[in-house]
Amino acid sequence: xxxxxxxxxxxxxxxxxxxxxxxxxxxxxxxxxxxxxxxxxxxxxxxxxxxxxxxxxxxxxxxxxxxxxxxxxxxxxxxxxxxxxxxxxxxxxxxxxxxxxxxxxxxxxxxxxxxxxxxxxxxxxxxxxxxxxxxxxxxxxxxxxxxxxxxxxxxxxxxxx
Numbered sequence: 469x470x471x472x473x474x475x476x477x478x479x480x481x482x483x484x485x486x487x488x489x490x491x492x493x494x495x496x497x498x499x500x501x502x503x504x505x506x507x508x509x510x511x512x513x514x515x516x517x518x519x520x521x522x523x524x525x526x527x528x529x530x531x532x533x534x535x536x537x538x539x540x541x542x543x544x545x546x547x548x549x550x551x552x553x554x555x556x557x558x559x560x561x562x563x564x565x566x567x568x569x570x571x572x573x574x575x576x577x578x579x580x581x582x583x584x585x586x587x588x589x590x591x592x593x594x595x596x597x598x599x600x601x602x603x604x605x606x607x608x609x610x611x612x613x614x615x616x617x618x619x620x621x622x623x624x625x626x627x628x629x
Contacts, residue, residue, distance in 0.1 A: 477513050485546050485554050486515035492545040493519060493558070496538070502527065504560075514555040517542070524561035532567065535560050536595060557597075568601055575605025575613075578626045582611060586628045593621045602626075 486508035497504050497519070504521035519527070528535045539558040546554045559565065574591070582589050591602065599615050602624045606613040612627045 477510075479510055481550075481552075482510045482513075482515045483508070485550065485556055486510065486517055488546045488549050489515065489517045489542045489554075489556050489558070492542050493517060493538075500527075511557075514557055516557050516559070518559040519561065521561070527560045528563045532563055532595070535563055564597070567598065571598055571601040572605045575602040575626075576609055578602075579606045579609035579611045582626045582628050583609075588628065589626045590616070591624045591626070593617065593623045596622075599624050 490506045490508050493506060496502075502521075502524065504519040504524055507518045507520060509516040509518075526534065527538065529537075535558065538560070539556070542558055543554050543556055546552075546556055557564070571594075578589055578591065594602065599622065603613050603615075606624075606626050611629055613624050614627065615622055616625055617623050
């Protein structure tokens with residue numbers, strides 16, 4: 469097997485992860501008597517499963533805490549069936565998409581502020597998903613950022629050029 473063979477994305481395996489995850493989430497929705505449609509996709513190197521529909525806020529929770537827990541449970545369910553760790557991403561009610569837009573704007577705004585002031589700026593604690601979005605936005609603006617602290621209080625610091 470060549471070097472490129474090991475780095476290629478196995479779309480079929482990711483689709484299988486998505487199907488396992490969708491079945492698991494569907495079971496949870498039934499138990500909780502929630503209405504929602506499930507969309508599956510493969511984005512980059514991860515399976516994406518989204519629950520769309522009304523009245524799903526309880527499944528997102530405050531600052532996405534319930535969503536994060538459900539994602540971890542879903543990853544465990546996939547791992548149990550496949551034997552492989554998964555980077556599956558779960559979204560409910562469009563929360564992650566909205567959060568991605570908010571955090572991209574935050575990263576851009578803070579990068580502009582740090583360029584102006586030449587002072588490092590620490591941000592509030594965030595999940596790994598949220599920090600990655602901010603790091604990407606800061607890098608796109610031409611600055612550096614680092615994560616500091618320990619989970620769950622880990623946060624991004626935007627650094628001057």
